Amino acid sequence: MQVSIYRYNPDADASPYMQDFDLEIPGGKDLMVLDVLELLKEQDPSVTYRRSCREGVCGSDGVNMNGKNGLACITPLSEVVRGRKLIIKPLPGLPVIRDLIVDMEQFYNNYERINPYLINGDDPPEMERLQSPEDREKLDGLYECILCACCSTACPSFWWNPDKFIGPSGLLQAYRFIADSRDTATEERLAELEDPFSVFRCKGIMNCVSVCPKGLNPTRAIGHIRNMLLKRAV
Amino acid sequence: MKKKNGFILKNAFYLSGGASDWLIQRITSLVLGSYVLTLLSFFLINQEISYQVWTNFFGTGFMRIFTVLAVVAASAHGWIGMWAIGGDYLQEHHFGPIAGPVRKSYLGLCALLAILYVVFVVLIVWGN
Numbered sequence: 001m002q003v004s005i006y007r008y009n010p011d012a013d014a015s016p017y018m019q020d021f022d023l024e025i026p027g028g029k030d031l032m033v034l035d036v037l038e039l040l041k042e043q044d045p046s047v048t049y050r051r052s053c054r055e056g057v058c059g060s061d062g063v064n065m066n067g068k069n070g071l072a073c074i075t076p077l078s079e080v081v082r083g084r085k086l087i088i089k090p091l092p093g094l095p096v097i098r099d100l101i102v103d104m105e106q107f108y109n110n111y112e113r114i115n116p117y118l119i120n121g122d123d124p125p126e127m128e129r130l131q132s133p134e135d136r137e138k139l140d141g142l143y144e145c146i147l148c149a150c151c152s153t154a155c156p157s158f159w160w161n162p163d164k165f166i167g168p169s170g171l172l173q174a175y176r177f178i179a180d181s182r183d184t185a186t187e188e189r190l191a192e193l194e195d196p197f198s199v200f201r202c203k204g205i206m207n208c209v210s211v212c213p214k215g216l217n218p219t220r221a222i223g224h225i226r227n228m229l230l231k232r233a234v
Numbered sequence: 235m236k237k238k239n240g241f242i243l244k245n246a247f248y249l250s251g252g253a254s255d256w257l258i259q260r261i262t263s264l265v266l267g268s269y270v271l272t273l274l275s276f277f278l279i280n281q282e283i284s285y286q287v288w289t290n291f292f293g294t295g296f297m298r299i300f301t302v303l304a305v306v307a308a309s310a311h312g313w314i315g316m317w318a319i320g321g322d323y324l325q326e327h328h329f330g331p332i333a334g335p336v337r338k339s340y341l342g343l344c345a346l347l348a349i350l351y352v353v354f355v356v357l358i359v360w361g362n
């Protein structure tokens with residue numbers, strides 16, 4: 001199989017380039033893209049990428065494989081390889097630190113902007129803040145986000161205005177706290193999001209939904225926030 | 235909670251927020267949609283259109299007001315849309331240091347066109 005991977009070492013390379021490898025893929029089982037990266041690293045130890053859990057939990061190996069963002073560790077070759085060729089690039093839209101490693105600072109800044117923690121002004125109860133099973137259910141499909149950035153770096157609105165549009169991942173998390181029955185800062189949270197960029201820059205392109213490796217739906221969460229903002233405005 | 239930093243591009247209309255831009259966009263498209271439907275039915279009903287038929291149709295108070303409403307809607311709709319496109323594609327990472335002037339001239343041109351459209355349509359519909 002031919003594997004083409006994006007290489008860039010700012011200390012040594014004038015500009016990024018693609019490096020091709022011919023790789024014998026051991027038959028018998030469907031390898032994951034991360035396995036391929038490990039095989040490449042045996043051939044060329046300078047190939048650089050992030051990974052940790054290798055089972056789709058930590059969110060560190062988001063990359064772009066044959067044009068689509070995803071986690072290398074849970075993306076089987078059978079799903080992405082076309083015509084015996086695999087092209088691996090870093091997540092688009094973020095500065096490259098080296099090879100497949102991108103600088104996630106902007107992404108985390110946007111996450112920080114939505115105050116990703118429970119806010120509740122009441123006195124804490126003795127044991128814990130209780131929640132009915134129905135209220136708890138409202139957080140399903142929201143809390144599972146692993147902040148891999150596959151969605152936000154697939155979103156054109158995030159590419160063009162990463163400093164103003166929060167992006168699908170951050171907005172999914174914003175809604176996770178807005179929807180939480182134990183959180184009392186809904187109004188303040190909405191007030192932070194009412195400008196024309198933070199939420200309203202979403203154009204419903206739904207790239208985020210099509211790439212999320214956890215099967216989450218940021219567009220739906222954004223729709224909920226937008227409806228709340230509209231209700232609040234009229 | 236943290237304070238937002240100031241936006242270089244604030245919003246399409248000076249005082250509007252995201253919600254009102256969004257609503258204006260939807261309401262104006264409804265106005266434009268119904269205007270197009272009205273025109274379509276006019277063309278369907280009148281197979282032969284003479285100067286007389288045409289001026290009679292646009293001479294009614296209803297059509298005059300509706301036409302002005304439609305061009306105001308088109309201008310507002312277009313302005314928000316063009317403002318958004320400029321905010322996406324006329325930026326430092328496309329144009330480097332001249333992005334600011336490029337965006338300003340583009341927005342100025344769009345605003346001028348939007349206003350001129352309204353002015354001309356008002357003159358055409360209400361002038362003699």
Ligand code: SF4
Pocket residue numbers: 154155156157158167168201202203204205206207208209218219222
């Ligand atoms: S639906 Fe919204 S957030 Fe998702 S990719 Fe499209 S513009 Fe971005």
Ligand code: SF4
Pocket residue numbers: 144145146147148149150151152168169172211212213214215216218
């Ligand atoms: S929503 Fe999905 S794609 Fe986006 S950061 Fe969370 S897990 Fe990753």
Ligand code: FES
Pocket residue numbers: 050051052053054055056057058059060061062071072073074
């Ligand atoms: S290595 Fe942890 S998600 Fe892929």
